[in-house]
Amino acid sequence: MTISDLTIKHTLPVQIRFSDVDPFGHMNNSVYFSLYDLAKSSYLKEVSGETDWDKIGVVVANVNADFLAPVFISDQLEIETAVIHLGHKSFTLMQRAIDRKSGLLKCQCRTVMVAYDTAAKKPVELPDPFKQAVCAYEGKTLEELEATHD
Amino acid sequence: MTISDLTIKHTLPVQIRFSDVDPFGHMNNSVYFSLYDLAKSSYLKEVSGETDWDKIGVVVANVNADFLAPVFISDQLEIETAVIHLGHKSFTLMQRAIDRKSGLLKCQCRTVMVAYDTAAKKPVELPDPFKQAVCAYEGKTLEELEATHD
Amino acid sequence: MTISDLTIKHTLPVQIRFSDVDPFGHMNNSVYFSLYDLAKSSYLKEVSGETDWDKIGVVVANVNADFLAPVFISDQLEIETAVIHLGHKSFTLMQRAIDRKSGLLKCQCRTVMVAYDTAAKKPVELPDPFKQAVCAYEGKTLEELEATHD
Amino acid sequence: MTISDLTIKHTLPVQIRFSDVDPFGHMNNSVYFSLYDLAKSSYLKEVSGETDWDKIGVVVANVNADFLAPVFISDQLEIETAVIHLGHKSFTLMQRAIDRKSGLLKCQCRTVMVAYDTAAKKPVELPDPFKQAVCAYEGKTLEELEATHD
Numbered sequence: 335m336t337i338s339d340l341t342i343k344h345t346l347p348v349q350i351r352f353s354d355v356d357p358f359g360h361m362n363n364s365v366y367f368s369l370y371d372l373a374k375s376s377y378l379k380e381v382s383g384e385t386d387w388d389k390i391g392v393v394v395a396n397v398n399a400d401f402l403a404p405v406f407i408s409d410q411l412e413i414e415t416a417v418i419h420l421g422h423k424s425f426t427l428m429q430r431a432i433d434r435k436s437g438l439l440k441c442q443c444r445t446v447m448v449a450y451d452t453a454a455k456k457p458v459e460l461p462d463p464f465k466q467a468v469c470a471y472e473g474k475t476l477e478e479l480e481a482t483h484d
Numbered sequence: 485m486t487i488s489d490l491t492i493k494h495t496l497p498v499q500i501r502f503s504d505v506d507p508f509g510h511m512n513n514s515v516y517f518s519l520y521d522l523a524k525s526s527y528l529k530e531v532s533g534e535t536d537w538d539k540i541g542v543v544v545a546n547v548n549a550d551f552l553a554p555v556f557i558s559d560q561l562e563i564e565t566a567v568i569h570l571g572h573k574s575f576t577l578m579q580r581a582i583d584r585k586s587g588l589l590k591c592q593c594r595t596v597m598v599a600y601d602t603a604a605k606k607p608v609e610l611p612d613p614f615k616q617a618v619c620a621y622e623g624k625t626l627e628e629l630e631a632t633h634d
Numbered sequence: 635m636t637i638s639d640l641t642i643k644h645t646l647p648v649q650i651r652f653s654d655v656d657p658f659g660h661m662n663n664s665v666y667f668s669l670y671d672l673a674k675s676s677y678l679k680e681v682s683g684e685t686d687w688d689k690i691g692v693v694v695a696n697v698n699a700d701f702l703a704p705v706f707i708s709d710q711l712e713i714e715t716a717v718i719h720l721g722h723k724s725f726t727l728m729q730r731a732i733d734r735k736s737g738l739l740k741c742q743c744r745t746v747m748v749a750y751d752t753a754a755k756k757p758v759e760l761p762d763p764f765k766q767a768v769c770a771y772e773g774k775t776l777e778e779l780e781a782t783h784d
Numbered sequence: 785m786t787i788s789d790l791t792i793k794h795t796l797p798v799q800i801r802f803s804d805v806d807p808f809g810h811m812n813n814s815v816y817f818s819l820y821d822l823a824k825s826s827y828l829k830e831v832s833g834e835t836d837w838d839k840i841g842v843v844v845a846n847v848n849a850d851f852l853a854p855v856f857i858s859d860q861l862e863i864e865t866a867v868i869h870l871g872h873k874s875f876t877l878m879q880r881a882i883d884r885k886s887g888l889l890k891c892q893c894r895t896v897m898v899a900y901d902t903a904a905k906k907p908v909e910l911p912d913p914f915k916q917a918v919c920a921y922e923g924k925t926l927e928e929l930e931a932t933h934d
Binding site: 367 | 812814815817818821843845846847849850851
């Protein structure tokens, strides 16, 4: 699945703070990950409110981010979020930071998240209701989201 | 002028990020100042867009903040901003962080800002158009805002 | 007690991160408070390791900071910390951020901290052993530290 | 080249701030990137002080980070940095965050950096003196560092 195939359902406008901006006038790269977190929480809450996130947590195992253009404080930044893969104990998000005004893609990031039994402190299978909720939200079948190979 | 006398004209809803929250589940105190900055910029832009902020900058000389109650990530936080004093080369802001849902005041902060000639790198008189714009926005006379003694 | 009367016993060199620096090339003001926290923790650990900080916590009630000169990323910043007042349920810290190379004072901050019963969730008296440890560390009598009026 | 083949020459102890720690008591993932920046700057300064970094800048094009274990505020965190690949206009860093006390690897990150003509605002060839300085520092030949295929 390439990024151009994505039909994004979840978009979150985000606030850029003056303290996020570095001496070049660019939003510091580390800030993207705080903003991706914000969008990720919003996504999970919207898609899978039913999942018992007290018993099952999610932890980030890997991020892979391309920085394509700098973000300025005057940008109207939005974070797009989609689940692009469902595995056994993990799932993969694609997130993109886009300036609404110019339409420019500033950064894209693939994040692997692992379901985690917070009591036993070890990875667990993704709950079926969560998988179903993601499929329904993304408008994909389970086969499609499990088959993704990138 | 006591805080209860304030009729707040400028309110900015702000986003709390997961990375803002500390091990106690409270928004870290240092984050307030980034949020106050955000609200301050919004205030200055709205009130005094005409002022040539390239020639005249403002720097923070003093902050005095009371932390009254912790902010949680689920709070709907808003920052209220008002100018409560106009001096010769400085002015004073009162800012408050309030949870919209509960109405609880979480933090209040008085900030002294100094007008600054960015080329000459020294403090300068507040421009008259700025003072007039603030008075018009706050619904106060120049005498009222200059006379404030706290 | 004026700042010049202070004989500082506790000094902590701190690291400035690139993400701490704003578009003017200055360390963002909000960062001072994270650095003051770091120095404060170090101070409390060094001075009063015996105090049971699990039962008795400390929360910040007020900060009052003067920003005197900008911090640059090349500065060798140190935070000086001293207790300048012991009250019944609160104590006051003076902290200063100084560039070791130039000796310039960049920022000074007075912080009021309140002892807090973490179980009962309400302010409590400062433990006597804590007061004694502070007096011993600062080289002052209890009368001197309790009498401070600013 | 696998990570176990690396002989790390550059190690930087880093300070963890209370504001870096999230509600789980873990250092927030976004903080790693600020710490990697700090170590990266230190590395570049140490290795290639001769390079004219005013004319030629470096920008981060991609980060790929594995989060292996949480960092606690009591950890004695160190960042290890090595250049593992030299390309035409880019080079690749491997960085690792390790707790000195336990020896545990907490996070590893591969970062692709692109040399950038700050005036012309476009990518440029890596300067030869920079390449030579890196080879000398890492104890590798140019062939070894250019041949790396991961």
